[in-house]
Amino acid sequence: MGLESERFARLKLLLKDEGLEKLQGSTVMVLGLGGVGSACAEALARGGVGNLIVLDRDVVEESNINRQAIAFTSTLGRVKAQVMEEMIREIQPDCTITAQQVFLTPDNLADTLDKFPRPDYVIDCIDTISQKLAIYQWATERGYRLLASMGAANRLDPTLLQFANIRRTYNCSMSKVVRSECRKRQIYGLEVLFSTELPFKVEKVAGARTKGQTLGSMSYMPPIMGQMLAGKVIRQLAGMEELPVPPSLGEPRAAED
Numbered sequence: 042m043g044l045e046s047e048r049f050a051r052l053k054l055l056l057k058d059e060g061l062e063k064l065q066g067s068t069v070m071v072l073g074l075g076g077v078g079s080a081c082a083e084a085l086a087r088g089g090v091g092n093l094i095v096l097d098r099d100v101v102e103e104s105n106i107n108r109q110a111i112a113f114t115s116t117l118g119r120v121k122a123q124v125m126e127e128m129i130r131e132i133q134p135d136c137t138i139t140a141q142q143v144f145l146t147p148d149n150l151a152d153t154l155d156k157f158p159r160p161d162y163v164i165d166c167i168d169t170i171s172q173k174l175a176i177y178q179w180a181t182e183r184g185y186r187l188l189a190s191m192g193a194a195n196r197l198d199p200t201l202l203q204f205a206n207i208r209r210t211y212n213c214s215m216s217k218v219v220r221s222e223c224r225k226r227q228i229y230g231l232e233v234l235f236s237t238e239l240p241f242k243v244e245k246v247a248g249a250r251t252k253g254q255t256l257g258s259m260s261y262m263p264p265i266m267g268q269m270l271a272g273k274v275i276r277q278l279a280g281m282e283e284l285p286v287p288p289s290l291g292e293p294r295a296a297e298d
Contacts (some may be wrong), residue, residue: 048133052089060279065091067278070160072096072145072176074121074249076263077190077270078166083110084271086129092137092227093129094157097121097143108263147175154179162274165189166267170215174222181228181288189272190266191216191235194256197295199265204273207231208297212239222241230288234266 049061056064067251069090071082071239074097099121105112126140141155150172163180165187167173173189180187189207192215207223210216213235223231243257274281 049071049089052054052239056089056279056281060281061089064089064275064279067160068092068094068158068163069164069274070094070154070157070277071164071166073166073168074099074109074111074125075105075166075168077193077267078164079110079112079121079125080264080267081164081166081271082125082267083128083132084268085275086132086136088271088275089133090136090275092139092158094139094144094160095122095125095129096141096145096157097125098142102128107260108258110264110267131276145172145175146170150175151179160185162186163189164205164270164274166270168192168215170218170222171239173219174226177223177228177231177288178226181290184287186277186287187231188270188284189219189231189233190270191233193236193262193266194258195240195243196238196262197241197259198236198238199262202236202266202269204232204234204269205298207233210235212237214240227290227292228288229285229293232285234269 053061067090069085073080074082074095082093085093101112101116101119101121101124103117111121111128116124120142122140122142126138129136129138139157145153161186165173165176177187191213207216207220210220210233214234216235242258243255277284
């Protein structure tokens with residue numbers, strides 16, 4: 042499917058042939074296909090990115106239906122990566138898709154991700170901090186551009202989402218932990234999407250331990266975060282915004298002293 046396809050007509054008005062060509066030649070890796078990641082991958086496909094790597098360990102569950110782009114009654118029990126692949130093929134048949142069910146751990150992450158095509162951008166949409174930190178270490182060591190999603194749970198107002206260097210985040214417990222751990226690991230220049238909103242206080246149920254019992258999620262918040270992540274990456278890869286310098290290891294940058 043060429044750039045003259047009607048599928049890209051509205052994009053072409055904004056991106057021109059040059060921008061579309063850049064996107065078609067770009068490879069983006071989306072890690073995690075939950076509420077944030079599935080919306081992000083969908084937007085990247087609709088936005089003309091020609092090569093997508095989409096990875097997740099889970100299958101679709103009924104509790105996912107309120108917020109995940111791949112969650113329907115018809116997809117319950119199915120592998121998320123496979124459902125995402127099918128959705129992308131319906132959107133952009135010529136897209137080169139690498140979709141796989143993988144369980145990433147700090148021990149296997151580098152060996153696992155190194156087997157996939159080299160990405161122009163890595164987007165972290167995982168919600169487990171140990172995995173997130175391993176991703177940042179891996180991407181930084183290889184000089185990959187990286188954008189990360191922080192917590193959306195118990196937030197209500199999408200107008201309070203913003204991009205920032207991890208060291209400039211606040212009111213976000215996940216960001217606080219990541220900020221501290223990045224400092225210990227000497228990872229600098231990590232850009233994240235986070236919420237400045239104080240989290241809604243969920244009434245605690247006696248004995249509640251699982252995420253489903255303690256972390257509420259509005260139908261619109263994770264998808265909006267995914268769309269915002271995709272939007273920034275699309276604009277940068279298309280040449281509409283300057284491409285960022287990848288995160289670095291070692292000495293802090295001047296702005297982060």
